[in-house]
Structure formats: structure tokens, C-alpha cells
Amino acid sequence: MVTLGYYLIVSGILFTIGFAGVMLRRNIIIILMALELMLNAANLSLVAFSRFHVDPTGAPNYNAQVFVFFIITVAAAEVAVGLAIVVALFRLRQTTHVEDITSLKF
Amino acid sequence: MTFTTNSSLPWLILLLPLASAAIITLFTRRSKTLSAAISVGAVLGSFLCSCAVFTKIDISAPEFTWIDIRGTLQVPIGFILDDLSRLMLLVVSGVGSLIHIYSLGYMRDDAGKSRYFAALSLFMFAMLGIVLSNNFVMLFIFWELVGFTSYVLIGHWFERDAAAEAGKKAFITTRIGDFGFMIGILMIWIASGSIVFDDIVAHLSKITSNPTYLTIAALLIFCGAVGKSAQFPLHVWLPDAMEGPTPVSALIHAATMVAAGVYLLVRVGFLIQASQTALLVIAWIGTITALLGALMATQQSDIKRILAYSTISQLGYMVMAVGLTSNEAAMFHLFTHAFFKALLFLAAGSIIVSLHHEQDIWKMGGLSRNLKITFATFFVGALALIGCPPFSGFFSKDAILALAYQQNMSIFVAGLTTALLTAFYVSRAMTVVFLGKPRSDLARAGAESPPVMTGPLIILAALALIGGWPVFAQNFLIVPHEKETVLTVPILALTALIAGSGIAIWLYRNRDHEPLHADLIRHRFYIDEFYQWLIRISQEFLARVAAFIDRWIIDLGAVRGASGGTFGLGSLLRLFQVGNLQAYAFLFGLGIVALIYFTIFR
Numbered sequence: 225m226v227t228l229g230y231y232l233i234v235s236g237i238l239f240t241i242g243f244a245g246v247m248l249r250r251n252i253i254i255i256l257m258a259l260e261l262m263l264n265a266a267n268l269s270l271v272a273f274s275r276f277h278v279d280p281t282g283a284p285n286y287n288a289q290v291f292v293f294f295i296i297t298v299a300a301a302e303v304a305v306g307l308a309i310v311v312a313l314f315r316l317r318q319t320t321h322v323e324d325i326t327s328l329k330f
Numbered sequence: 331m332t333f334t335t336n337s338s339l340p341w342l343i344l345l346l347p348l349a350s351a352a353i354i355t356l357f358t359r360r361s362k363t364l365s366a367a368i369s370v371g372a373v374l375g376s377f378l379c380s381c382a383v384f385t386k387i388d389i390s391a392p393e394f395t396w397i398d399i400r401g402t403l404q405v406p407i408g409f410i411l412d413d414l415s416r417l418m419l420l421v422v423s424g425v426g427s428l429i430h431i432y433s434l435g436y437m438r439d440d441a442g443k444s445r446y447f448a449a450l451s452l453f454m455f456a457m458l459g460i461v462l463s464n465n466f467v468m469l470f471i472f473w474e475l476v477g478f479t480s481y482v483l484i485g486h487w488f489e490r491d492a493a494a495e496a497g498k499k500a501f502i503t504t505r506i507g508d509f510g511f512m513i514g515i516l517m518i519w520i521a522s523g524s525i526v527f528d529d530i531v532a533h534l535s536k537i538t539s540n541p542t543y544l545t546i547a548a549l550l551i552f553c554g555a556v557g558k559s560a561q562f563p564l565h566v567w568l569p570d571a572m573e574g575p576t577p578v579s580a581l582i583h584a585a586t587m588v589a590a591g592v593y594l595l596v597r598v599g600f601l602i603q604a605s606q607t608a609l610l611v612i613a614w615i616g617t618i619t620a621l622l623g624a625l626m627a628t629q630q631s632d633i634k635r636i637l638a639y640s641t642i643s644q645l646g647y648m649v650m651a652v653g654l655t656s657n658e659a660a661m662f663h664l665f666t667h668a669f670f671k672a673l674l675f676l677a678a679g680s681i682i683v684s685l686h687h688e689q690d691i692w693k694m695g696g697l698s699r700n701l702k703i704t705f706a707t708f709f710v711g712a713l714a715l716i717g718c719p720p721f722s723g724f725f726s727k728d729a730i731l732a733l734a735y736q737q738n739m740s741i742f743v744a745g746l747t748t749a750l751l752t753a754f755y756v757s758r759a760m761t762v763v764f765l766g767k768p769r770s771d772l773a774r775a776g777a778e779s780p781p782v783m784t785g786p787l788i789i790l791a792a793l794a795l796i797g798g799w800p801v802f803a804q805n806f807l808i809v810p811h812e813k814e815t816v817l818t819v820p821i822l823a824l825t826a827l828i829a830g831s832g833i834a835i836w837l838y839r840n841r842d843h844e845p846l847h848a849d850l851i852r853h854r855f856y857i858d859e860f861y862q863w864l865i866r867i868s869q870e871f872l873a874r875v876a877a878f879i880d881r882w883i884i885d886l887g888a889v890r891g892a893s894g895g896t897f898g899l900g901s902l903l904r905l906f907q908v909g910n911l912q913a914y915a916f917l918f919g920l921g922i923v924a925l926i927y928f929t930i931f932r
Contacts, residue, residue, distance in 0.1 A: 243919060249913050255911075326909035 231272035252313070252319035252320045256306050270325045297316045337464035342408045343379045343419060346372040346460055349456035354448040362443040369447035370430045373454055376892075377423040384416045401524070408525065410464035413660065416806050421668050422586050426454050426787035429581040434578050434677050435783035436683060446486055446575065452563040453479035457586050468527040469594070473511070473554065474592065474726050477504050480582050484574040496570040503567040505692020516551030517543065518601070531600055548601050548608035550614075551594070559591025559645045562619040566858055568642055572634040576679030579634060584671040585643050589664045592648040592891040594840065596657040603655055604629045613653025617744045620646030622855065624751035628758065628776050628851040631844065635679050640715065641671055643748060650745065651730045654737050658810040659729040665807060666797045670714035675789035677708035680783055681763065683830055684776040685717045691762045692843065693773060698764040700776045703784045705764050707791040711758055715795040715829055716753040719820075722798030729810045732819045746826050753830025761838040769842060 247256025274288035289309055312319055350372030354365045383389055408413075418807035430450065431874045437443050456479055459472030478501070485497030518526050520541060522533040530537075539546050555561065582588070595602060597613070602608050625642030628631050630636045644667050651660035665742040680706060681697060682689055698705040714721035716727065727749065734742035778784070796802045834916030837845055853859065906917075 246915050247919075250912075322911045323913070 228272055233258055235265045235269035236270070238262075238268065240292050250321050250323060252322055253307075255322070256303065258297060259304065259306075263295055264280070267295055270295075306313045337389070337391050339379045339383050339389065339412060340462060343383065343423070344409075344458050346375045346454065348450040351448045351451040351455060354444055354451065354714060359444045359448075360765065360845045365444035365447050366434055366437075369451045370427075370434065371431045372451055373423065373427050376454065376458065376769060379428045380416075380419040380423045384420050385413065392676045397467075402883060403519070405467045406465060406526065408464040408526075410666060411462075412595060414593075415461050417661065418667065419458065420806065421534060421665060422457050422461060423454070425585045425668050425672050425790075426457075429577045429585075429672065429676070430788060432580075432786040433575075433577040433680070435780050436679055437575060440575075442486060443464065446483070448461065449479055449482045450488070450578075450581070450846070453587075454580060457590065460590050460679070463635045464527055465495065466518065466527075469595050469597075470508075470512065470515060473558070473590070473594075474508065476518050476582075476587050476642065477501060477558070478586055479846065480504075483582060484571045486575055486578065487573070492570075493573040496567075496573040499566040500571045500920070503556040503564050507553045507555070507564050509553075510550045511554025512555075514553065517547040517550065521547070527597065534600065534604065537601070541605065544601070545605040546606050546608045548586065548598075549611060550606065551598055551601070553603075555591030555595050555649070556615065557591075557767055558594075559588050559649065560619075561591070561615050561643050561646065561649055562622055563857070564860060565619060565623065565642045566854075569630075569635050569638040569854075572632070572638050576675060576682055579638070580672045580675030582640065582678065584675050585668040588645055588646070589643060589668060590666050592645065592652065592660055595649065595652045596660055599652070602652070609653050611653075613650055613738065613741060614650070616649030616653050617741050618646070619643070620650060620748045621744050621751075622646075622747045625753065625849055626854045627755040628751060629844075629846070629848055631691055633681065633691050633694075633741075633759065633763065634675070634689055636755060637671070637674055637678060640674075640752065640755065643752065644715070646672065647727065647730050647745070647748070650741065654680060654730075654733045654741070656730075656733050656810055658728070658808045659733055661807055662729055662798075662803065662810060663726035665803065666714065666726040666794070669790055669797045670711045670721075670794035671721055673707060673711040673787065673794050676783070676787055677704050679703040680779040683709075683779055683783070685772045688770070688772050691759060692761045693770040695766045695769040695773055696764070697773060697776060701778050703778060703787060707761070707784075710765070710791040710794050712756045714798075715758050716831065717823060718827060719858045720795075720799065721822075722794055724795065724823075725798030725803070725809075726762065728820055731823055733821050734812070746822055749823055750826035750830040752779040753827045754834045757831040757834035758838050761835055762841070762926040786866070790901070797848075801854060825841050 233262050242258045242262030242265060244254050245261065247323075249255055249258065250284040270292050274286065274292075277285040277288070288316065310320060313325065317324060319325070347369075350368050357370065382499035389411055391411065393406050395404060396407045397403060397405035432446075433446070433450065436867060437446055440446060456472045456475035460469055462478060463469035463472060465735040472600040480498045482499050485491045485494050488497070494526070497636075506868065515525065518530060518537065521537040521540070522530045523536075524530055532708040537547070557564045568583060568588065602612065602707050603732065610760055620643045623639045623641075623646055627636050627643065644663070648660045651657075651663060656728060681694065681701060684701060684704075684726045688694070709719065714723040731742065731745050731749070735744050759792055803809050850856070
């Protein structure tokens, strides 16, 4: 029997991998991908919550699924904007390496 | 509030000069002749109304409330019309009228004639307001207005630095006294709950129950009189005020405004007489002023300044009389002094005009030949001033001296010395100005002034002659009676008079230069220099304190402290900005973890 705990563990592992990616990788594109991983970890846990939170008639709670839709939409928009910035940045600096981009530092 | 012909008279007296000042300022500034005519017409109207008010005993004016804070403060606009104020009305508007007419001659070619007459009318308004006020607040407002017009008129020839400075000096010096006056009014109000004279009289016991409080309040009110009446130690402004046109000196700085202080003291006599200490202080201030003024007059060479110091000295006599609890004697001297001192000033003005604004007595001489009317009238004024019988000054000064003789011997001796000095400096001025040979071309060529100037001189001379005769004066005021006829006093006074005049004539006959040199007196006991020094020292000290506060507290503390503080805080916060994206993300994540930890596990 697969319980909620398994889903949450997978989701946690995914989130940790994503977070580690964001923290440790230096390539902006990889960082963006790791970010997506974190978002999807959140989606997974939300869907799992939806599935296991049933009302007396046996129907799942759809609120969480609606949330997931929103997150997917926002993630799509974020990727579009993020990649556009990365492209612009690459044109300007010929690099996608975060350590080379420090001009906002005092 | 119903107006009848009778009850509107006091209002007419007060408002005619104001209307004149307003019309001149607003409409007729261009036309000098018209302005002068309006001003003279207004003051003559006031004079006629004053005469009417004087003859009607049971006159009363409608009164209305101006400020009404229920249960706390009521300020009415109302008039007091007792014997005292009716007499003052007559003196002020009467002498004022003569001086207005005289001004037509004296200021005939002046560029600022309209401005002059507007200010003169405003002065008449304010002065009559002081006389008519039935409460402290109204009186104080008019009191300040008088000070302002005095400032304007002293500085009439403001393009001369000396005149502008003198105006400022007069205003500021009298303001020092007025500050005390204001506190005094507040103290009286706090104690009695009213500022109307009659109510204060009714509630006098509330104030007299605390003698120290009463003494302080009375002396503070006296401060106002010290400033306005040029009493020692605030007398320094009056001689400088002679920078103004001579009619102004005669009207404001001899006959009326400076007498306002004495009038005030008489008006609040009920307060002052309740405190022996206050009376003693006032009597001595008056005595010191009389003596110092007379002493300083003996070494002046400017004819107007001689008269100015003489005014200070005579005002000292009046204040002395108030201090010796005789309001009658003070008012009697005020009454006669108004005539003869205005006369002396106007006569001096006549000399000054005919000599093309030369005021140094050592450049005059032998003027009795050319200026016959001026000489005769000045002579009458001088005799009245030194108290020669039967001229008016004799009676009023004798009354004060007799009073001092009965009450305080040391004050009497000082008063007698003053009388001697008065005789000395007046005779000196007479001898040097009118006798001997002319000492300059101007004096040789001087010609008599026009009738518009000599007319008032003759009228004032007549008043200066008969003003003190009990037969004449008792129609106007209560002539003080000596309890028993002391013959010693008039005899001593006459001896002082003859001695003083004799010495002066013997010393100054046929002299071309000042034979006496008393630097201390010539420099007016260095009182002005002392004040200059005092102001410099105190100003220096204040400036240093202000500079210290500005430099160390404002600049260093507030301004640089604020900028340095934010700068330091900024540098501290800047340490977090490492420029590493992942570091920010890490800190962000750490923050979230901390938040979760605190919300869930705490």
C-alpha cells in the first residue's frame, strides 16, 4: 500500500535535489532547471495531498489540483522570462556563469 | 448701545485723528497741502470735542465687549471720563492742535509732509486712546501704538543714519520697560481677575492681601512708565529722539507721550499707594532722574538736547511727586510743563528754522535782536521752567518741593539742587543763544519765523505764564494745597533760582567757547557707553553660546550624526551584498527554514 508518506519522501528528495542544484551549480540554465525541479516537487506533494484528502463521499479535494495548475502556469511564464533574460545576458556578456555576473554588487 | 450727540463725543475725539491718518495714507499722499489741512482739521475737531466733554460733567460713552472668555477674561472697549482723563484730553488735544498748526510752518518744504502729518494724526489717535482707556489691555495697545508712532516720527528723516538709529533706540529702550509693564498687567489680572480699572479698585483687597506680590506688580507697571517717561535708567533714548523734527520733539517728547508714563502712574495710583516700598522706589527713581537730567543738561551744546535733558529732569519731578503720594502735584506739574516745555521746544524750533537747521548754541548768539517774538516767548518759557514767580512753573514746582519738604528731607535737598541746576542750565542757554554777539554768519542773518509758527508760540507763552495761577488752574484740576503755608520752601527755591541764574550769567556772558569742562557730565556719566559695553558683552556671550550649540550640537550632533549614522549602517549592511547569486539564495533558504522552525516548533 503506497501511503502519503512515500509521495512526500519522493517530493522531499526532488526538492532537495533542486535546492542543491540551485545552490551548487554555476550555470544559470542549470539553475533554472533545478528551480523547475523544486516547483515540480511542490506539485507532486500537492497532488498527493489532494489524492489522500478525501471527503465522506470518497471524492478527492480538488483545491490542491487547482493550485497545481496555477503553479504550472506560473512556471511556464517564469521559464519564458527567465530564458529570455539568460539569452539577453549571454548576448551582452558571452557567459551564463553566475560568478561572472556581479555588477549589482557595491 | 445707543449713540446720542453727547455720548458719541468721546468716540469722535478718538476716531477723528484715526480717520485723518487713514485718509492721508490711503488717498491724499500726493497732495501735501490737503494732507496737512485734513490732519489739522481732525485735531482741531478733537480739541473742540474735548472742550465739550470737559464742560459736561455727566457724560458717558457707550461701551462694548471686545474679548469675552467667559469667567476668565473680559476686555471691553470703553472709555473712562473722570476729571483726570478729561484734563489730559484737553492738554493733549490743545497742545496737539497748536503743534499741528506750528508744523504747517516748520515742515512747509518737507518732502515727506504727508507722511509726517499722517503719523502725527496717528499719534494723536494713540495718545488720546491712552487717556481714554478704561482698562489695562486697551491702554497697553495704545501705549505700544504711541511707541510705534514715536519711532516713525523720530525717524522721519530716515535718510540720515542718526535719525534712523535714534528711532530704533527709542523703540527698543521703551520696549524694555513695556515688557515689565506687560508682566505687571498680567500679575494684576491674575490676582484680581479683571483688567478694568474700576473692577480692580473694587477687588483691591484681593491684591493687597499679599504685600510682596502687590509691590512687585506695582513696580513692574512702573517699569512701563520708566521706559515711556524716560526715567533713569531707561532715559537714554530721549536725548537721541531729538533727531526727529522739532514739533515732534515738542509734542511727543516733551508735552504728551513722555507724560503718558506719569498719567499711567496717576491712573493706577490706587495700586501704587497701597505699597510703601513701591512708593519709596518711585520717589527715589524720580529724584535721581531729576538730578541726573539737570546735571547732564548743563554741559550740552545742542539746544534741543538741553531741552531734552531738561524734560527728563522735569519728568523726574513728576514721578517724584507720584512717589510722594501726591497725584495732584504730579498732574499739576504735568499740566504746566506741557505748556512751557512745548513752548520752549517750538521756540527752539523757530530758532533752528531761521538758522537753517543749525542747533549748536555756540554758533548762535545775539538772536534777541533778530528774533524778537521767539526771544520773548522763549524767555517766558525759560522763566516758567526755572520756576520764577509768577510764571506757571513756580507754582507746580513749589508744590512738589513743599511736598518733599514735609515728607523726606533728602529728596527735598536733591529737588532743590535740581532747581538750582535747572536755573543754571536754562540761564546758560538763554545767555549763549540770545545775548552777546552773533558767533556765525547764520546767526547774523537769521530772520523771524512766519506767523503760523509764532502764533502758537504766543498762545503757549500766555498759557505758560498763567497756567500755574491757582485762579486759572483750579478750573481744570485740583491745585494741591500745602497743609500749612511753609514759607521756607519758596524762599529756598527762589534763592536756588537766583544763585543758579546768577552763576550762569556771570560765567557765560560774552563767551565764545564753553568755559567749563566736565567730561563726566558731558559724556552723560558714560551711561550710553556703559550700555554699549553691556550689550556688547552680553551679545558676545550669547553669540558664543549660540555658536557652541550650532557648531557642536546642531552641526556635529544632529547633521553629521545623522549622515554618519546612516553611512555606517549602510557599510555594515553592504557586507551582505557579496554578489554571489547562490549565496543570496542560500540565505533566503536559510531564512525560510528558520521561519518554518519558529512557526512550527516554537
